[in-house]
Every structure is written in C-alpha cells, then in structure tokens.
Amino acid sequence: MIKYNLTCICKESFESWFLSSAAFDSLKKTKLIKCIYCGSSSVKKSVMAPNVNAKSNKIFKKSKIERNIKKQLLDVRKFIEKNCKNVGGNFTTEARSIHYDKKSSQGIYGKATPKETSELLEEGIEVVTIPWVDKFEN
Numbered sequence: 001m002i003k004y005n006l007t008c009i010c011k012e013s014f015e016s017w018f019l020s021s022a023a024f025d026s027l028k029k030t031k032l033i034k035c036i037y038c039g040s041s042s043v044k045k046s047v048m049a050p051n052v053n054a055k056s057n058k059i060f061k062k063s064k065i066e067r068n069i070k071k072q073l074l075d076v077r078k079f080i081e082k083n084c085k086n087v088g089g090n091f092t093t094e095a096r097s098i099h100y101d102k103k104s105s106q107g108i109y110g111k112a113t114p115k116e117t118s119e120l121l122e123e124g125i126e127v128v129t130i131p132w133v134d135k136f137e138n
C-alpha cells in the first residue's frame with residue numbers, strides 16, 4: 001500500500017491509501033477517486049509540501065482523516081481475517097507451497113520479513129504488504 005497526498009479543485013487536500021500506483025491510475029481513470037470534502041472526482045496527486053501554517057481546525061480535520069484511513073485499513077484487516085487463512089510465521093513456506101503445488105486457491109496471511117517478501121516477489125509469487133492496524137487502539 002502506498003499513501004498519496006491528493007488535492008482537489010476545491011483547494012482542499014487529503015491523504016489516501018492505494019494498493020499500488022497502478023491501482024491509483026486505474027481508479028483515477030474510472031473517476032473512482034473522490035474528494036472527501038466536496039465529492040468531486042477532479043483530484044490529483046499533490047507535489048506540494050504540507051502546509052506548515054495550517055490552522056488548528058485544519059489539524060482537527062487532518063486527525064479526522066487519519067481516523068478514516070485507519071478505519072479503511074481496519075476494514076482491509078477484517079476482510080483478510082474473514083477470507084484468508086492465518087499461517088503466522090509459516091507465511092513464506094505456505095505461500096511457496098500454494099504457488100508451486102497449486103493445491104489451494106485460498107488466500108493466506110501471516111508474517112514475513114522484508115527480505116522474505118522480496119524473495120517471494122522475485123519468484124513470481126504475488127504478495128502484498130499492508131499496514132496492519134491494531135484493533136484495540138482508539
């Protein structure tokens with residue numbers, strides 16, 4: 001997942017998470033990326049630095065947005081927990097056996113080091129790293 005700063009024609013800016021830059025491009029093309037303030041799909045990736053002179057109400061808005069992002073990530077986590085099998089520390093082994101034996105199409109999730117993840121990717125095994133948010137934080 002990657003995070004982009006987006007700006008809208010209404011001059012507001014906000015952050016949003018995407019699976020990849022390609023995912024962003026295809027969502028953008030189909031106008032599925034909408035401004036969280038006005039609902040317009042005329043948003044674009046921002047190259048501007050965050051406004052350091054932001055007033056306190058802006059900061060409040062920002063923390064609200066961060067909570068929304070966290071909620072989205074929690075939804076991702078719930079979806080994965082519901083639909084995939086937790087293999088914990090055996091993730092790389094299980095991912096390889098699914099890829100090479102083709103015995104199961106069930107999704108799995110678990111833990112892998114960045115090195116293990118890049119090895120899997122080199123072998124052509126599709127893995128996605130997502131920020132795993134804690135359910136019990138507020």
Ligand SMILES: [Zn+2]
Pocket residue numbers: 008009010011012035036037038039040
């Ligand atoms: Zn807008």
